[in-house]
Amino acid sequence: MQFFDVIVVGAGPAGGHCARLLAKAGYQVLLVEQHDDFYKNNFSSAASPLETLQQYDLPESVVSRYWKNIEICSTNIHRSWQAKQPLGVVFDFAKLREFLAEDVTKNGGVVWLGCRYIKYLIEDGKTTVFLQKKGSEIFSIQTKLLVDATGYSRAVMYPNKKDKPKFFKGIGIEYLIKVDEKTYQKYSDSLVFFLGYKWSPQGYSWIFPMSNYQLKVGTAILEGQHKFIQKTKPIKEYIHQILQDYIQIENYNIINIHGSILDYSPGLNDIYYKDQVIAIGDTVSTVNFLGGEGIRYAMKSAEVAEQYIKEYLEHNQQNFQKYEAELKQHFSKRWNWSEQISRKVYLEYSDARIDQGVSFLKYLSLEDIIDILFYYQFEKYTKGLKALILRKINTFLKKVHLA
Ligand SMILES: Cc1cc2nc3c(=O)[nH]c(=O)nc-3n(C[C@H](O)[C@H](O)[C@H](O)COP(=O)(O)OP(=O)(O)OC[C@H]3O[C@@H](n4cnc5c(N)ncnc54)[C@H](O)[C@@H]3O)c2cc1C
Numbered sequence: 001m002q003f004f005d006v007i008v009v010g011a012g013p014a015g016g017h018c019a020r021l022l023a024k025a026g027y028q029v030l031l032v033e034q035h036d037d038f039y040k041n042n043f044s045s046a047a048s049p050l051e052t053l054q055q056y057d058l059p060e061s062v063v064s065r066y067w068k069n070i071e072i073c074s075t076n077i078h079r080s081w082q083a084k085q086p087l088g089v090v091f092d093f094a095k096l097r098e099f100l101a102e103d104v105t106k107n108g109g110v111v112w113l114g115c116r117y118i119k120y121l122i123e124d125g126k127t128t129v130f131l132q133k134k135g136s137e138i139f140s141i142q143t144k145l146l147v148d149a150t151g152y153s154r155a156v157m158y159p160n161k162k163d164k165p166k167f168f169k170g171i172g173i174e175y176l177i178k179v180d181e182k183t184y185q186k187y188s189d190s191l192v193f194f195l196g197y198k199w200s201p202q203g204y205s206w207i208f209p210m211s212n213y214q215l216k217v218g219t220a221i222l223e224g225q226h227k228f229i230q231k232t233k234p235i236k237e238y239i240h241q242i243l244q245d246y247i248q249i250e251n252y253n254i255i256n257i258h259g260s261i262l263d264y265s266p267g268l269n270d271i272y273y274k275d276q277v278i279a280i281g282d283t284v285s286t287v288n289f290l291g292g293e294g295i296r297y298a299m300k301s302a303e304v305a306e307q308y309i310k311e312y313l314e315h316n317q318q319n320f321q322k323y324e325a326e327l328k329q330h331f332s333k334r335w336n337w338s339e340q341i342s343r344k345v346y347l348e349y350s351d352a353r354i355d356q357g358v359s360f361l362k363y364l365s366l367e368d369i370i371d372i373l374f375y376y377q378f379e380k381y382t383k384g385l386k387a388l389i390l391r392k393i394n395t396f397l398k399k400v401h402l403a
Contacts, residue, residue: 001142004030004110005313007129008147009117009156011038014281014298015149016100017056021306023109027313030141031104032131036114038094038101043260044295045174045208045216046091047191049374052296053089062099064092064210067191070369073246074196074358075351081366088191088374090208090216091295117155120146120277127276145312147305148279149298152263157271157279168266168289168339170203173235173259174218176210177243177252184213187247193373195358197351199246200238201229204292204346207242214255217242220262220292227348235259264289266339268328273320280305284327290338290345291373301327334376341378 008019011033019031035041047067052058066086072079101111118130118138127146132138148156158164187209194205203221210216219238226232243249262282270284280286280301287294308323345354361369364380371377 001128001140003142004028005143006030006145006147006309007032007141007143008149010149010151010281010283011097011101011111011113012149012151012281012298013096013100013295014151014283014286014302015147016097016104017299018147018149018280018302018305018309019104019109019111020100020107021302022309023104023107025306025310026108027310029104029109030143031101031109031111032115032117033101033111033113034116036134038097041258041260042094042256043172043174043258044091044093045172045206045218045292046093046096046295047088047206047208047293048091048296049088049370050086052299056296056299058096059099062091062096063089064095064214065090065188065208067189067209069190070366070373071190071192072358072361072369073192073194073199074355075198076196076355077358079358079361080190081369083366087370090191090210092210093295096295117150119159120156120275122275144276145309146277147309148277148283149281149302151282152261154263154270154279154283156277157274157283165265165269167263168343169223170220170262170264170289170292171223171235171259172218172220172262172292173239173257174216175239175243175254176214176216176256176258177254178212178214179247179249179252181213183247183249183252184209184215187215194242194246195345196354197229199242201351202226202232202346205238205242207247215247217247218259222342222346224347226346228350262287262289262292262294264339268332268335272324272327276318278305278309278320278323285335286327286331288335288338288376290342290376293374297331300330304330337378338376 005027007030008015019029022029067088068083068086070081114134116132120129128140130140192207199205200219205219208216219235265285281298286297286301368380371380
């Protein structure tokens with residue numbers, strides 16, 4: 001029977017990066033992905049800060065567009081910040097995952113696309129993994145360690161869907177459209193985020209730029225009953241509203257409509273390991289639920305996991321409880337805050353309160369905004385409010401003094 005040191009299931013950012021690191025370290029790695037090419041499940045909006053490129057050793061060829069401006073809109077308020085230099089990227093999500101998979105092969109690993117994981121069995125201490133290539137019979141191979149990188153589906157950790165606990169669920173749909181030059185220039189350097197009942201009740205919406213006159217326009221809605229909104233409209237209607245009322249465009253070509261799910265475990269209570277299986281990426285809720293940003297965190301989990309996987313392969317030492325602890329320490333504080341804030345903003349706040357929150361952002365610098373949006377430093381928002389109160393007190397004192 002064919003044997004690999006490690007089998008990684010799922011060639012998203014987590015699985016691709018993990019397999020790439022292990023192949024570079026000289027292990028016999030197999031990366032399996034159910035889709036037969038990366039353009040089929042090209043679901044992610046894929047915005048990230050600039051540092052992601054260097055941090056994860058990614059080439060410019062996986063970048064679709066650089067961004068340097070931020071805009072935030074609610075129903076009645078619009079705020080914007082500009083920079084002179086690029087602050088981040090919008091990846092071509094298909095190219096990013098393709099690059100990672102190619103790097104696995106380049107470093108001596110094996111990649112099977114169009115190959116679905118079915119189940120695993122442990123017999124005599126050996127892990128047998130059952131896979132199925134498109135149109136073929138189920139077959140089995142053996143490994144020392146199996147990695148669940150199947151994203152929200154958690155296909156290895158939860159073989160039976162009915163055993164899955166209740167997750168905090170978000171559903172996102174995005175249009176990839178081609179627009180005229182004038183419209184493109186307006187959005188080509190900016191990430192535009194929407195909050196509030198008009199654009200995205202119970203969630204958020206966005207416009208992100210891609211290369212070649214393309215824009216990504218999307219909406220994500222959280223599952224659950226909103227305190228004030230009885231029922232949301234179908235997600236696509238909010239995307240159409242942005243196209244009509246915000247971009248004000250009638251002639252555009254829809255290149256692709258895609259979407260996916262985020263299933264986040266409240267309080268980070270996922271299964272991180274069991275038997276000879278370890279889970280990485282969205283399978284252990286590395287995505288930030290407030291912003292739906294998950295690519296670099298999925299890759300971060302792959303890097304943390306790599307150390308423990310190597311230890312296991314070299315010394316047969318299973319220290320995966322330390323992997324869980326390290327990952328939780330890295331994420332828990334800010335991820336728990338993000339979870340609480342997203343419940344409040346997306347499921348409890350009135351539209352007026354969201355407008356007020358966005359209005360206060362004018363007291364914050366671009367640096368503060370980036371720290372809040374991409375590094376979840378919510379204390380920066382309070383700092384802005386404190387500055388506003390101090391300014392008001394000073395103005396009041398000056399008036400009293402003059403009188
Ligand atoms: C609409 C939307 C917009 C987003 N926008 C952004 C953004 O702007 N920036 C950002 O950083 N993040 C964004 N994210 C989040 C980000 O895309 C995810 O957090 C990230 O892709 C998680 O990586 P992963 O490798 O853990 O899982 P995934 O990318 O989900 O990869 C899992 C892979 O496993 C495969 N798989 C599943 N089951 C099996 C099986 N049985 N056999 C074989 N293969 C299997 C899947 O096909 C998939 O390719 C967005 C998400 C959504 C849904």
